[in-house]
Amino acid sequence: MALKGNLRDFTITQLLNLVNLARKTGTLVLEGPNGAARIVFREGKLAYAQAGQEDNSLVSVLYRANKLNARQQRIVRENAGNVPDKELGLLLINANYLSQQDILSSVQHHYYEVVTSLLTWADGFFRFENGLAPPAGKIAVRVNLENLIIEGTRRIHERQQLQDEIPSLDMALKFTERPGTNLRKVNLNVEEWRVVSFVNPKNTMRQIGRATKMNDFEIRRIVYGLLQAGLVEIVRPDGAPQPAAKPGRLPVSTITGSKEERKSLLNRIIGRIRSL
Amino acid sequence: MQSVKMVVTGPFNAGKTEFINSVSEIDIVATERKISSEIEKIKESTTVAMDFGRITVDEDLVLYLFGTPGQKRFDFMWEILSEGMLGFIVMVDSTRPETFREARRILETFRAYAPTPYVVAANKQDCEDAWEIQDMRIALRLDPAVRLVNCVATDKESVKSVLLQLLFSILEEMDLQESVNN
Numbered sequence: 001m002a003l004k005g006n007l008r009d010f011t012i013t014q015l016l017n018l019v020n021l022a023r024k025t026g027t028l029v030l031e032g033p034n035g036a037a038r039i040v041f042r043e044g045k046l047a048y049a050q051a052g053q054e055d056n057s058l059v060s061v062l063y064r065a066n067k068l069n070a071r072q073q074r075i076v077r078e079n080a081g082n083v084p085d086k087e088l089g090l091l092l093i094n095a096n097y098l099s100q101q102d103i104l105s106s107v108q109h110h111y112y113e114v115v116t117s118l119l120t121w122a123d124g125f126f127r128f129e130n131g132l133a134p135p136a137g138k139i140a141v142r143v144n145l146e147n148l149i150i151e152g153t154r155r156i157h158e159r160q161q162l163q164d165e166i167p168s169l170d171m172a173l174k175f176t177e178r179p180g181t182n183l184r185k186v187n188l189n190v191e192e193w194r195v196v197s198f199v200n201p202k203n204t205m206r207q208i209g210r211a212t213k214m215n216d217f218e219i220r221r222i223v224y225g226l227l228q229a230g231l232v233e234i235v236r237p238d239g240a241p242q243p244a245a246k247p248g249r250l251p252v253s254t255i256t257g258s259k260e261e262r263k264s265l266l267n268r269i270i271g272r273i274r275s276l
Numbered sequence: 277m278q279s280v281k282m283v284v285t286g287p288f289n290a291g292k293t294e295f296i297n298s299v300s301e302i303d304i305v306a307t308e309r310k311i312s313s314e315i316e317k318i319k320e321s322t323t324v325a326m327d328f329g330r331i332t333v334d335e336d337l338v339l340y341l342f343g344t345p346g347q348k349r350f351d352f353m354w355e356i357l358s359e360g361m362l363g364f365i366v367m368v369d370s371t372r373p374e375t376f377r378e379a380r381r382i383l384e385t386f387r388a389y390a391p392t393p394y395v396v397a398a399n400k401q402d403c404e405d406a407w408e409i410q411d412m413r414i415a416l417r418l419d420p421a422v423r424l425v426n427c428v429a430t431d432k433e434s435v436k437s438v439l440l441q442l443l444f445s446i447l448e449e450m451d452l453q454e455s456v457n458n
Contacts, residue, residue: 003408003411005373009377010373259450266362268333269333269443272339276432
């Protein structure tokens with residue numbers, strides 16, 4: 001049966017937990033605003049991961065892991081041609097270029113990093129396809145998911161803290177009116193400058209996020225930093241309506257009974273339900 | 277005449293009204309209104325106060341089934357409805373994982389109002405898109421001791437089975453309390 005849904009409602013960390021507990025084998029396919037990804041599991045362990053069109057060939061993985069230098073990488077690419085990763089791994093081991101451990105640890109680290117980079121995806125569709133194996137020729141590993149789940153939980157916790165600090169992105173920002181605050185003297189990174197350039201009571205944080213192509217988590221994190229630095233404050237957007245008052249309470253009635261009475265009642269109800 | 281009540285709760289469009297309708301001997305006293313929110317327009321109308329079904333047990337006893345409103349803005353009704361209940365059923369739409377978190381929130385809220393026994397009914401298990409029961413248990417973070425029951429709210433036998441599971445849970449809880457007290 002289907003295991004599919006939206007990441008807004010069901011986080012990647014929760015999915016990893018489900019795969020881990022149910023010891024599932026198959027492929028988790030993710031399709032988000034930032035691209036697509038595939039994570040393959042075997043009996044509840046991470047076996048393979050691929051994000052977008054990123055080059056995850058063995059040569060690239062080994063080069064990024066500093067197991068091959070630039071010259072070695074070029075030579076291997078020229079000589080290996082289109083040899084599948086598994087075969088290439090064996091060739092490198094037999095040629096005494098690298099050990100089996102070097103290759104496996106590099107590949108494991110790469111897959112781990114791919115999944116870690118997906119943990120902040122808060123939007124997009126997912127589906128789990130039972131039994132799908134890694135692409136032919138790719139090296140499969142067996143990585144326990146517990147550490148990834150812990151890391152994911154930490155990031156979710158951070159996201160929740162930010163959500164508590166900035167509950168609604170439908171509010172706007174304005175610069176504080178403290179005398180002496182000079183933005184030019186503050187060290188902001190590129191992303192912070194992009195957000196600052198949109199600070200205006202007419203723009204909600206959600207609109208700023210869209211304009212700067214940041215997801216909810218990223219825009220909250222940057223706004224939180226600006227708030228802590230005392231550069232901006234949160235204000236109601238120009239022209240926004242006031243919140244509605246809470247509704248009042250209705251009268252209450254209570255039904256009670258002793259244990260014996262209730263037990264007797266229950267058996268009578270059970271009999272009646274059975275006879276329906 | 278004595279009356280007792282059970283509460284049927286769960287997220288919007290989980291199937292609470294259908295559940296009660298399947299076993300109630302009266303046409304349920306539904307308080308439905310046309311849906312106004314665009315987001316929630318996956319059905320024509322929804323319960324805004326409570327559904328009210330009845331099963332006459334014998335000449336001295338009546339069981340009432342109360343369905344809570346599914347929309348979040350009516351959750352101020354939950355505490356009122358939960359008072360004096362024998363137990364409650366949390367309906368979850370097995371085909372809509374986006375409602376699982378809300379179902380968990382509702383469950384925890386009702387547990388806080390009244391620590392009575394409860395069962396979780398995985399509704400729409402006859403649909404192709406339904407999540408498997410084991411996956412739902414993990415997703416809903418349900419303890420293995422909690423009864424998570426297959427359900428098709430439009431099927432009378434299925435609804436009876438859920439009600440019986442809740443009644444058995446209540447009996448077990450009573451026995452447990454007695455053994456602790458003794």
